[in-house]
Amino acid sequence: MTRTVLLVDDDPHIREVLAFAFDKAGFEVRTAGDGEEALADVTRHKPDLVVLDINMPRMDGLEVCRRLRASDDVPVLFLSSRDDEFDRVLGIELGADDYVVKPFSPREVVARANAILRRSARSDAPAAQAGGATVEKGLLSLDTEGWLARWQGAEVALTVSEFNLVRALAGAPGRILSRDQLIDQLHGPGFAITDRTIDSHIRNIRRKFGDVGAHDVIETRAGVGYRLGTCNGVAKSGG
Incomplete structure (x- = not known):
């Protein structure tokens, strides 16, 4: 069964690069440019995984994760800058499953996403x-x-x-x-x-x-x- 990933980043180039990598890996890809759009998309489409940038305007990734965890257990993979270790640790404490540090290889992001999904066994299987x-x-x-x-x-x-x-x-x-x-x-x-x-x-x-x-x-x-x-x-x- 095709898995769906929601890519959330305010940088359209990063969304495009990751979308290409996930599409090549056989995922159905959805994208969002900010936190509010991401929350609305999760409610409507129930992705299997959310790849979430921490540093975004209007609503940052930490707040998005906090709101997701209030009502949903969808796995979250954070994208994080090198200089914000505190935010990465806080993200894990809010319930994220893993993080990747920028600059990153798109293949690494896909590999970590696959590792989370293998561990999660979120399938509708019995x-x-x-x-x-x-x-x-x-x-x-x-x-x-x-x-x-x-x-x-x-x-x-x-x-x-x-x-x-x-x-x-x-x-x-x-x-x-x-x-x-x-x-x-x-x-x-x-x-x-x-x-x-x-x-x-x-x-x-x-x-x-x-x-x-x-x-x-x-x-x-x-x-x-x-x-x-x-x-x-x-x-x-x-x-």
């Missing part, structure tokens, strides 16, 4: 098969086929990358995984993202679980990495 592969630890339950995380039966809405991080930690009970190991789990060996991206995802996961009273889902080992917590609902001081 998430219906839910109930097959379930990982449980304490009060935490992960439905790995339905891509659902639950705490005491209540769903916790995670992005694709967040879900994969929790699943990676749950798949290594008792082990501490370094940031490099977690990057490999998300993207494969040699994928160029920073440690801060992993840290931002972890903060986001903790916040979301904290909102439902879960404060012991992930433990930090300073200077080493992260591991799955006890998941019994009791925060461990200093963890």
